[in-house]
Structures are given as C-alpha cells and as structure tokens.
Amino acid sequence: MGRRLQLIVVAMQEIISPFPNLQKTDAYTDAMGNTEKSLQKEPSEFGRRIAEARLRAGLTQVELAKKLGVTQQVVAAWERRNVALRAEQIRILAEALGTTADYLIGIAANWKGTKGPSGKVRQVFEQVSKLPRRQQDKVVEFVEAFVQHKAAAG
Numbered sequence: 001m002g003r004r005l006q007l008i009v010v011a012m013q014e015i016i017s018p019f020p021n022l023q024k025t026d027a028y029t030d031a032m033g034n035t036e037k038s039l040q041k042e043p044s045e046f047g048r049r050i051a052e053a054r055l056r057a058g059l060t061q062v063e064l065a066k067k068l069g070v071t072q073q074v075v076a077a078w079e080r081r082n083v084a085l086r087a088e089q090i091r092i093l094a095e096a097l098g099t100t101a102d103y104l105i106g107i108a109a110n111w112k113g114t115k116g117p118s119g120k121v122r123q124v125f126e127q128v129s130k131l132p133r134r135q136q137d138k139v140v141e142f143v144e145a146f147v148q149h150k151a152a153a154g
Helices: 003-016 026-033 045-056 061-068 072-080 087-097 101-105 119-128 133-153
Strands: none
Touching: 045 072, 045 087, 045 101, 061 072, 061 087, 087 101, 119 133
16 A cells, blocks of 8 residues: 555544544545545535534534544534534534534525524623622623723724
C-alpha cells in the first residue's frame, strides 16, 4: 500500500472508529479506492447544517468534539463529507448543538435552537449558573443595570 493510501486509511479509521456501527458511505468507499472522488468540493447539506448549528451555538469544532468525545478531525469530516450516522448519534449531536435532529437531517427548514440566549451568551450564562447563588445575583444585578442603561440611551 502506498504511503498516501495508508494515510487516507488511517484518517478514515479515525473518523469511523468512535462509531463502530457507522455505515461505510460512498465517500468512504471512494477514499479506499479512488482518492480523487473522495474530495468533495461542496459540503453535504447535512454537513452544512452541522456547521451552521455549531456556529449558532458559539462552538468551535474542537469544543464540539470535546462535548461528543470525538476528535476535531471527526467533526470536520462530518461538516465536509457525506457521512451516515445512526439515529442515536444524530440525536446526541443535535442535543450538543442545541437544535433538533429534524433540522440537522433536513426535515425542518428552520433552525430550531433552544429557548433563551445562543452562542457565547448562552455559554457564559451556563457558567454563571454554576456559581454560588450570591454571585449569580450580582451578575444578574449588573446585567439588568447594563440593559436598563442601554435602553435609556436609546
């Protein structure tokens, strides 16, 4: 086996290994047989929706990968290539992204995020929720004063 093909095989095993029941898709087959076909110019619709939901959630590929227990390369592959994930994997992915499986697979046309703030604001408030109650009250007091000041300023 040539060095290039060995690298591709290792990369594909890394992508599939966290999910042993993952179906081998055309992209996988092409990578094993014809490396030129495996390089898609445009991401799949599923991949585009994963990337969009990840950005809306304010997550990097590395952060999403850590939440899911996979590598950044796996997340990048999901966003760029046609992949076949099991229903349970899609549910977990949607939950980590704060959206629905229906949105990710294209049944729902609109992004369905969780209620409340999104992106970095949500992440910060999740961290605030872990603080002691008195510190949470101080954060709320500050945010309310800031919002009132901005509203008064127009």
